Amino acid sequence: MTGTGEQAGTGADDGALSRRVLGQVAGPDPRTNEIVAALVRHLHAFVAEIRPTEREWAAGLDFLVRTGRLCTAERDEFILLSDMLGLTTAVDDVNHAGPAGMTPSSVEGPFHSPAPPRAPGDWISAGPERERGVATVVHGRVLDCDGTPLPGATVDLWQADDAGRYDTQDREQPAGNLRGLFTTDAAGRYWFRTVRPASYPVPTDGTAGELLRAIGRHPMRPAHLHYRVTAAGYRPLTTHVFLAGDPYLDSDAAYAVKDELVRAPVPRPKGDERWGMPGPHEEIEFDVRLVPLGWTPDGEGRPRPGAGR
Ligand SMILES: [Fe+2]
Incomplete structure (x- = not known):
């Protein structure tokens, strides 16, 4: 010019x-x-x-x-657009500094909805994926960054099925499928049984899809489980667990992958009575370390019992 x-x-x-x-x-x-x-x-x-x-x-x-x-109670195209442009992760990055050892946050995505309360060890998979999918036990602890267990913490979990679909997208799945609200025990532990989630394309029938096609970008998200963890006196954490080996880990359409959040499912060729698994399954362990409310970069922040959630 x-x-x-x-x-x-x-x-x-x-x-x-x-x-x-x-x-x-x-x-x-x-x-x-x-x-x-x-x-x-x-x-x-x-x-x-x-x-x-x-x-x-x-x-x-x-x-x-x-x-x-395009936005409805069950679909938020603006969140999706924000995710596809890397803006959600950019906002996440400027808001979640914390001490060494904390579990990094990651984007919420557009598929969170209220989950049914579950008991420890419950199956959260009750749709047709239960027969098709790879049985998986997921367990871990919710901890302070210093390793102190946090009893009574809430773990709100949601995931896609073995075909990469959420219950809100799939009439074959019962409402609340592959979702659960768990409360940690006295040792800060949580656990549940499910099927291994698959990678999936974000919805491409709307404006976010138009954008992806226009710029020559694929719509795939690597396989993951979503977590939102809350505990009194700690900063709420929204994050993901990504499954190692997924071909889209390096090119997540939502730019949400962080190395600390990748876990390799461990194949267990035999049943395990401890987890109520009668046959072959996989095991994923994921501990969550929360940041005390009031934490500051000079390291003075400590838990304040009874502070807001
Ligand atoms: Fe997701």
């Missing part, structure tokens, strides 16, 4: 317009002003860089309108 941008009639923005808009940002809340001002600066810079045609700009606005219209 040629031209200095200083000549009258070129249509180039010398910044006067964005300064005029910024001059109108003067609401009662300083943080809101800061956020809106940054948005204005970046959006004006975006327009100055790409110089969209009016047709392109209208197509962009239409894309956002159609994204909103």
